[in-house]
Amino acid sequence: MRVRHWDARNRTVRNRTVRDWTVRIRRAAAGLLIRIAPHDRPERSPERGPERSPEREPTRGQGRRPARGPLRTWLGRTALGAAVLVLVPVLTAGIALRADYAGDYRDGTRTRGRDALWLGHAWVDGRKKDSDVDALAARLRGTGLRDLYVHAGPLEDDGTLPPARYAGAKWLIGAVHRELPGVRVQAWLGDQLATESPDGLDLTRAASRSAVVGSARAVIDAGFEGTHFDLEPLHSGDRDYLALLDRLRALTRDRGVLLSVASHQIDPLPALHTVAGALSGHPKYWSQAYFGEVARRVDQIAVMSYDTALPLQSLYGGYVAEQTALAIEVTPESTDLLMGLPFYHETKPGHLASAETVAAAVRGVRLGLGRKDRDREHFGVALYVDFAATDADWTAYRKGWS
Numbered sequence: 001m002r003v004r005h006w007d008a009r010n011r012t013v014r015n016r017t018v019r020d021w022t023v024r025i026r027r028a029a030a031g032l033l034i035r036i037a038p039h040d041r042p043e044r045s046p047e048r049g050p051e052r053s054p055e056r057e058p059t060r061g062q063g064r065r066p067a068r069g070p071l072r073t074w075l076g077r078t079a080l081g082a083a084v085l086v087l088v089p090v091l092t093a094g095i096a097l098r099a100d101y102a103g104d105y106r107d108g109t110r111t112r113g114r115d116a117l118w119l120g121h122a123w124v125d126g127r128k129k130d131s132d133v134d135a136l137a138a139r140l141r142g143t144g145l146r147d148l149y150v151h152a153g154p155l156e157d158d159g160t161l162p163p164a165r166y167a168g169a170k171w172l173i174g175a176v177h178r179e180l181p182g183v184r185v186q187a188w189l190g191d192q193l194a195t196e197s198p199d200g201l202d203l204t205r206a207a208s209r210s211a212v213v214g215s216a217r218a219v220i221d222a223g224f225e226g227t228h229f230d231l232e233p234l235h236s237g238d239r240d241y242l243a244l245l246d247r248l249r250a251l252t253r254d255r256g257v258l259l260s261v262a263s264h265q266i267d268p269l270p271a272l273h274t275v276a277g278a279l280s281g282h283p284k285y286w287s288q289a290y291f292g293e294v295a296r297r298v299d300q301i302a303v304m305s306y307d308t309a310l311p312l313q314s315l316y317g318g319y320v321a322e323q324t325a326l327a328i329e330v331t332p333e334s335t336d337l338l339m340g341l342p343f344y345h346e347t348k349p350g351h352l353a354s355a356e357t358v359a360a361a362v363r364g365v366r367l368g369l370g371r372k373d374r375d376r377e378h379f380g381v382a383l384y385v386d387f388a389a390t391d392a393d394w395t396a397y398r399k400g401w402s
Contacts, residue, residue, distance in 0.1 A: 100367065101367070105366050109370045109374055111144030111401050112378075115380040115381050116300070116382040117147070117149070118149045118188065119149065119385070121151040121152075122387070123151075123168070124168040133175040136386075142398075144381075145383075146182070147300070151188045153189040154190055155189055155215060158207070158211055159209065159210070159215060160211050160215060161215035169222045172185065173225075186260060187219035187222075189219070189227060193232060193233060196281060212244060213244070217255075226258030226259065226300075227252065233284075236264075236283060237290055242293060245261070260336075261298050261302070262301075263291060264304065266303075266323060266327060267285045267287055273285040291326075291330055295327075295330060300335065302339075305323050305361065307351045309350045309351070314360070317360035317363045320361050328368070333378060337376075338381060339368075339380075339381050340381070341381050342361060342384065343388060343389040343397075346388070362400035365401070366400070
């Protein structure tokens with residue numbers, strides 16, 4: 001994890017400070033591990049009296065700890081070394097993330113009026129009414145919300161999409177245009193990919209890719225002003241996905257609508273997706289280069305910058321700042337880059353609601369934007385998701401970003 005500096009005049013001092021703290025933590029970690037390492041002391045019987053005073057030297061042959069054998073010594077030292085090798089990088093990465101979360105905002109790091117909101121399936125399946133659109137409009141007025149990603153799927157595993165799944169599209173699009181002029185309604189289409197199991201959508205099949213393009217054409221015909229794809233788990237370097245995007249881009253350009261995608265996070269450390277894939281079978285991250293290839297093929301790319309497994313708001317916010325900077329580096333100026341905000345509170349493996357807060361994410365976004373490209377126009381945030389959001393989430397978004 002790279003440490004980004006927010007004050008060029010103090011760069012040398014801050015670099016030295018981070019190095020000094022890293023050395024201190026390494027020494028402290030080694031000392032802690034040595035202190036807690038087992039000493040193979042024989043368990044004392046309750047019948048024996050108090051511990052021998054350390055000032056009294058035991059009689060020869062009595063009370064001495066048995067000498068360790070060579071194998072025991074080697075195993076102990078190996079375990080200690082392995083623990084230090086694991087602990088030191090973790091602590092160092094934590095320092096870097098905390099440093100990324102520090103500093104002051106730069107001028108101009110607020111909404112550009114290009115934000116987005118993911119909406120659940122209830123908006124197109126008949127459960128929502130005009131009164132719900134009125135309430136949504138009241139919620140969004142005065143913010144930078146420009147796009148609504150409305151769940152119109154999921155796709156079938158062969159790439160097709162039954163029209164019944166978005167039967168209420170015409171009503172919703174008309175109601176949004178009436179109450180929120182200028183806000184665009186896109187069809188959010190997703191499915192599980194057959195990348196880590198035999199089940200799901202298989203993009204290696206040309207027929208499946210053609211069916212996905214046909215589904216996109218159908219939702220455009222229904223009146224949606226764009227197609228937003230969220231296909232997971234999508235491994236870094238997947239060329240079949242890029243081929244699909246090329247076909248979708250030709251369609252959306254011809255029809256004058258948007259092509260938008262949700263993306264995985266970018267490697268926070270070089271080639272981390274390769275290591276994660278080898279250890280778990282789930283790479284999770286994309287390389288920065290692959291992220292750039294995707295970004296060049298779409299009108300909008302929304303980073304799912306949540307579910308990080310980080311335990312503290314400061315670490316999570318620093319991580320979002322780092323992801324923001326990494327994404328800006330490879331996203332074309334003409335592509336809308338959106339950073340995801342966690343508008344949900346489910347605590348589960350990989351997501352700690354007390355750490356992944358809207359306030360921490362917004363701060364990270366603003367810091368990352370200010371350090372990398374504060375004048376970038378095609379930039380915003382994407383809020384996930386409407387049906388889990390609280391008043392506190394909306395307040396944090398408005399206060400921190402709008």
